[in-house]
Amino acid sequence: MMAGLRELTAHRYLLGFGFLMVFLSGHGQTFLISLYGGVLRESFDLSHAGFGGLYSLATLMSGVLVIGFGRGIDRFALPLVAGAVVLGAASGGLLLALATASWMLVPALLLLRLCGQGLMVNLAQTTVARGIKYKRGTAISLITMGFPLAEAVMPAAVVALMATLGWRGSWLLLVGLLLLIALPVVLLLLRAERQERAKRLDSPDSVPDEAMNGQPLAVDWRRSEVLRDRRFYQILPALLAPPIVITALFFHQVPIAEGKGWSLALISSAFTAYAITHIVGLLLTGPLIDRLGARRLLGVYLLPMLAALGVLGYAQSAAGAFVYLGLMGLCVGASGTLMGALWPELYGLRHLGGIRAMAHGAMVLGTAAGPVLTGLLFDLGLSVSGLALVMAMYLVIAILLVLPVARPI
CATH class of the missing domain: 1.20.1250.20 (MFS general substrate transporter like domains)
Structure with missing residues (x-):
């Protein structure tokens, strides 16, 4: 410590x-x-x-x-x-x-x-x-x-x-x-x-250059090697889930609020819970990664978002808006730290900038498509509860895909 x-x-x-x-x-x-x-x-x-x-x-x-x-x-x-x-x-x-x-x-x-x-x-x-x-x-x-x-x-x-x-x-x-x-x-x-x-470097008391948790660093993978690694494609749906889901839900927050009977003033107030839990998620996830490793969190960090979608789908009270956004903030905070720590743990440091850029490019494409697809679902008459169910199904599939990569806690 x-x-x-x-x-x-x-x-x-x-x-x-x-x-x-x-x-x-x-x-x-x-x-x-x-x-x-x-x-x-x-x-x-x-x-x-x-x-x-x-x-x-x-x-x-x-x-x-x-x-x-x-x-x-x-x-x-x-x-x-x-x-x-x-x-x-x-x-x-x-x-x-x-x-x-x-x-x-x-x-x-x-x-x-x-x-x-x-x-x-x-x-x-x-x-x-x-x-x-x-x-x-x-x-x-x-x-x-x-x-x-x-x-x-x-x-x-x-x-x-x-x-x-x-x-x-x-x-x-x-x-x-x-x-x-x-x-x-x-x-x-x-x-x-x-x-x-x-x-x-000149000090005898310098901090040793060991890897996180005292384990050796991953071999430095090239981007072409990462693209041939099936783990990369198993991980992406789970890592991209928070930005895709959040962007889609926030972009369409007006029809979502109307469908739930929540006023925009209530949603604005509930964003306070989102901001607080966002910070809490950031602060909690860092020490957990240092203790357990980023891979071990892959299978569990989406659970707060899964619970948030359950609240969005079925809660009708004003308190539900605070619980929904609070759980979302917790997952988004965890995601921000996890995405930064996972790639060096898996693929080393030498080509880290290029590898992270690939993941970011995929995220941008996903967040651009999310609001469009969500809008189409609303145009087809899907309810807020139905939308929450569709997104929850995506999260479940993402969790199942990533479980073989995540080492059990």
């Missing part, structure tokens, strides 16, 4: 870098960009479907491109990659602020989605997974806390900025903050980490 605590303390600058990158990824996340949906539709005379189509196109393109660009994390110097990713996100924000035609939204949103939602999180989790071995799960859970912080801080800040500066002015200010504050801090944290690492 003390060795793990010393390792986390020794890598405080690396943890700061990872936390900051995850926080900054909020610039490309749906929860922030969606706040600009109304003004962008009005400014460029777009319908709801038109703006949604442009956003989906940019998201799908980013999902494909991140698979290729993710390999750069494995090949180039970390400060160079980190600087390029922050500059890419800033370029997307600048292009959006200066856009004069609707077609310009596509490259702007593409840069924000690719560099923000995609590469920033990939870079943060890959770098921390490589640098911290003994307490890898705890470390990833700590840096992933940057995401709920961004969810809590950025929307309110952006709404205030739009009211004060207008939507274009708000993006210009965000770009300025990225370039003048975030970028220098990112590079300073990486420089401080390099200096600390050099000191540790």
